[in-house]
Amino acid sequence: MKRLLDNCHQLLNKKYTLFFLTVFLFWVKTYIVYLTQFNLGVTNNMQRFLLFFNPLSSALLFLGIAVIFKGTIRQVMLIVIDSILSVWLYANVIYYRFFNDFITLSTLTQSSDNTGDLGGSVLALMNFSDIFFFTDTILLLILVLSKAVNPDKKRWNTRTIFTVFVSAVMIFIINLSLAETDRPELLSRTFDRNYIVKYLGAYNFAIYDAIQNARSNAQRAMADSSDMNDIVNYAKSNYAEPNPEYYGKAKGMNVIYVSLESLQSFIINYKMPDGREVTPFLNSLSRGADHTTYFKNFFHQTGPGKTSDAEFMMENSLYPLSQGPVFAMKAENTFQASPAILNHLGYETAVFHGNVKSFWNRDKMYKSLGYERFFDARYYDMSTENTKNYGMKDKPFIQESTPYLVKLNQPFYAKFILLSNHFPFGMDREDTNFQPGNFGDSVVNNYFQSANYMDQAVEQFFTDLKKAGLLDKTVIVMYGDHYGLSQNHNEAMAKVMGKQITPFENAQLQRVPLFIHIPKMQGGTVSTYGGDVDVRPTVMNLLGVNTKDYVQFGTDLFSKEHHQIIPFRNGDVVTDKYTIIDGKVYANDSGLQVNGSLGRPYEKIAKQELEYSDKVIFGDLLRFYKPKGFVPPDKSKINYNTDQTKVPEDPSRVRKENSK
Ligand code: GP9
Ligand code: MN
Numbered sequence: 001m002k003r004l005l006d007n008c009h010q011l012l013n014k015k016y017t018l019f020f021l022t023v024f025l026f027w028v029k030t031y032i033v034y035l036t037q038f039n040l041g042v043t044n045n046m047q048r049f050l051l052f053f054n055p056l057s058s059a060l061l062f063l064g065i066a067v068i069f070k071g072t073i074r075q076v077m078l079i080v081i082d083s084i085l086s087v088w089l090y091a092n093v094i095y096y097r098f099f100n101d102f103i104t105l106s107t108l109t110q111s112s113d114n115t116g117d118l119g120g121s122v123l124a125l126m127n128f129s130d131i132f133f134f135t136d137t138i139l140l141l142i143l144v145l146s147k148a149v150n151p152d153k154k155r156w157n158t159r160t161i162f163t164v165f166v167s168a169v170m171i172f173i174i175n176l177s178l179a180e181t182d183r184p185e186l187l188s189r190t191f192d193r194n195y196i197v198k199y200l201g202a203y204n205f206a207i208y209d210a211i212q213n214a215r216s217n218a219q220r221a222m223a224d225s226s227d228m229n230d231i232v233n234y235a236k237s238n239y240a241e242p243n244p245e246y247y248g249k250a251k252g253m254n255v256i257y258v259s260l261e262s263l264q265s266f267i268i269n270y271k272m273p274d275g276r277e278v279t280p281f282l283n284s285l286s287r288g289a290d291h292t293t294y295f296k297n298f299f300h301q302t303g304p305g306k307t308s309d310a311e312f313m314m315e316n317s318l319y320p321l322s323q324g325p326v327f328a329m330k331a332e333n334t335f336q337a338s339p340a341i342l343n344h345l346g347y348e349t350a351v352f353h354g355n356v357k358s359f360w361n362r363d364k365m366y367k368s369l370g371y372e373r374f375f376d377a378r379y380y381d382m383s384t385e386n387t388k389n390y391g392m393k394d395k396p397f398i399q400e401s402t403p404y405l406v407k408l409n410q411p412f413y414a415k416f417i418l419l420s421n422h423f424p425f426g427m428d429r430e431d432t433n434f435q436p437g438n439f440g441d442s443v444v445n446n447y448f449q450s451a452n453y454m455d456q457a458v459e460q461f462f463t464d465l466k467k468a469g470l471l472d473k474t475v476i477v478m479y480g481d482h483y484g485l486s487q488n489h490n491e492a493m494a495k496v497m498g499k500q501i502t503p504f505e506n507a508q509l510q511r512v513p514l515f516i517h518i519p520k521m522q523g524g525t526v527s528t529y530g531g532d533v534d535v536r537p538t539v540m541n542l543l544g545v546n547t548k549d550y551v552q553f554g555t556d557l558f559s560k561e562h563h564q565i566i567p568f569r570n571g572d573v574v575t576d577k578y579t580i581i582d583g584k585v586y587a588n589d590s591g592l593q594v595n596g597s598l599g600r601p602y603e604k605i606a607k608q609e610l611e612y613s614d615k616v617i618f619g620d621l622l623r624f625y626k627p628k629g630f631v632p633p634d635k636s637k638i639n640y641n642t643d644q645t646k647v648p649e650d651p652s653r654v655r656k657e658n659s660k
Contacts, residue, residue: 025139030059030089031052033089061169071155089203093133101193103206121389124389124423241559246518246521246541247542259307262482264512291519295514295557296526300512301532302569305321312327315338316536319567326617331364335622338539351366352414356377363640368635377391385428406468432449439493475519493509507572529575537559541559549629
């Protein structure tokens with residue numbers, strides 16, 4: 001036994017042992033994290049091998065920096081680098097638990113303003129067993145501090161150091177080449193960060209992302225007006241003529257958008273096993289109550305910006321970015337958004353959000369979108385009883401917003417962002433008596449409770465609008481902003497839905513409800529397929545505002561020429577007939593896989609539109625193009641720090657006399 005210990009000790013004290021032991025432990029840990037924490041969709045042996053292989057090059061490259069140094073500094077550096085990498089990996093795990101996605105530089109820089117607001121959710125995402133993510137670092141610390149290892153302090157010779165780095169680069173090149181054989185254009189056609197992590201690893205992804213970021217800054221600098229030509233032509237050829245039955249039917253009316261946090265369509269008309277309806281009010285709207293049209297085949301198309309991406313699409317009919325939220329990355333761009341268009345036509349524009357105005361960079365973005373007023377946290381009683389992780393609970397939010405709303409000049413264009421049906425869901429006991437579900441997953445169980453609470457808040461809102469005499473002269477657009485229950489909850493979701501959540505079913509679950517209340521028009525459920533980008537032309541046509549000259553990728557949902565093609569940010573597509581996931585095509589009616597060639601034309605359209613939209617946003621191309629009659633918002637005259645209840649003394653533009 002003693003011999004064995006001595007041998008161990010001797011081995012540990014060999015010149016290179018500590019370094020290679022650190023590399024090895026770090027490699028194995030990362031691999032275990034990939035397998036257990038991320039849902040990377042590994043489908044073949046090559047992918048399986050690369051998932052195992054990919055942490056090696058990063059481990060050698062980053063930890064290799066330590067071996068440039070000698071003596072104690074080398075050991076300290078090894079521990080420091082190992083800790084930084086471990087923290088980075090763990091941060092990604094936490095982020096993934098919430099967003100089902102990996103951290104990018106832009107999400108990181110934007111959330112730094114808001115860590116206070118995110119704090120609650122982050123804690124809910126941490127477990128005690130997460131200590132595992134640091135086992136290698138802790139072991140390394142113990143070995144070094146206890147002097148169990150005390151390797152030779154001399155500097156490594158240059159050739160050895162060089163060999164470490166050359167090996168790291170060689171291994172990376174082998175890694176990338178193998179990845180390219182399995183997934184051509186891996187780096188040039190990135191719609192999905194999952195792919196990069198799966199093939200190249202979480203650390204190489206961080207490097208890739210940093211390069212992308214620098215490139216995006218350069219793209220703006222390099223873009224010029226000629227880049228717009230093809231895009232304008234495409235948008236014009238994509239235009240769908242409005243349906244005369246709907247065009248202008250809401251001319252001069254007010255508009256209210258309501259973002260229904262995390263609401264998925266499966267919950268509409270869903271009954272709990274004991275027969276309770278979760279959203280009775282929204283269910284009644286889905287059957288046409290209050291002149292409401294319900295779109296049951298409407299899908300969210302959001303990317304990493306989630307709520308903010310949905311807002312972005314609703315008002316611009318452009319796609320979000322795959323690298324990070326447009327709100328965070330490109331808030332200073334030129335946009336030709338609905339608030340700006342309508343403001344110029346005499347509408348008062350205001351947004352209501354029960355959180356600080358800098359949250360998700362909204363104060364900057366809303367100026368670019370042309371909102372005159374922003375009622376943020378300062379206008380609400382943000383006491384503990386009234387708030388939940390992301391800000392105001394929906395009921396007090398609605399209650400406190402309505403008095404501001406009714407005082408706006410009409411016609412107005414207003415947006416309300418509901419918040420309480422947000423991960424990790426559930427409501428405080430005093431807010432509800434709706435019993436959560438019983439599906440063996442607390443997040444899923446609580447979802448029903450907070451969705452029910454939101455339903456009651458929306459009902460209250462309708463009642464208040466009726467009382468204020470606004471319901472008959474206001475178009476109300478309510479939409480689920482994105483999924484609430486990520487793939488991590490598929491096991492419980494299988495129980496909820498009574499069927500296995502296959503990739504096909506998972507895509508179907510990306511339906512979010514869209515309700516449009518149009519005074520005097522008959523409501524009901526419609527089955528037209530559409531997505532977020534289609535809402536802007538739909539609403540504009542209802543108001544009788546022609547957007548033919550605008551660069552937009554969606555088409556009016558009421559138009560007979562509406563395109564029932566919904567591209568997702570990762571390049572997948574849903575149409576009225578097919579669901580295309582990762583190149584595989586499924587028939588919507590049977591859910592069965594069909595010949596891949598049936599999906600190619602739609603994938604091509606999706607790819608083209610995403611590329612054009614990215615070009616517009618990265619190149620800030622709208623600064624080179626002015627649709628007929630559009631007047632850009634004068635951002636210097638918009639000030640969200642003044643008293644927002646007062647009509648600006650110097651209105652940013654002349655409003656026409658109120659139309660009836
Ligand atoms: C609300 C919001 C919430 O301010 O942006 O974040 P999300 O739903 O995108 O996680
Ligand atoms: Mn949201």
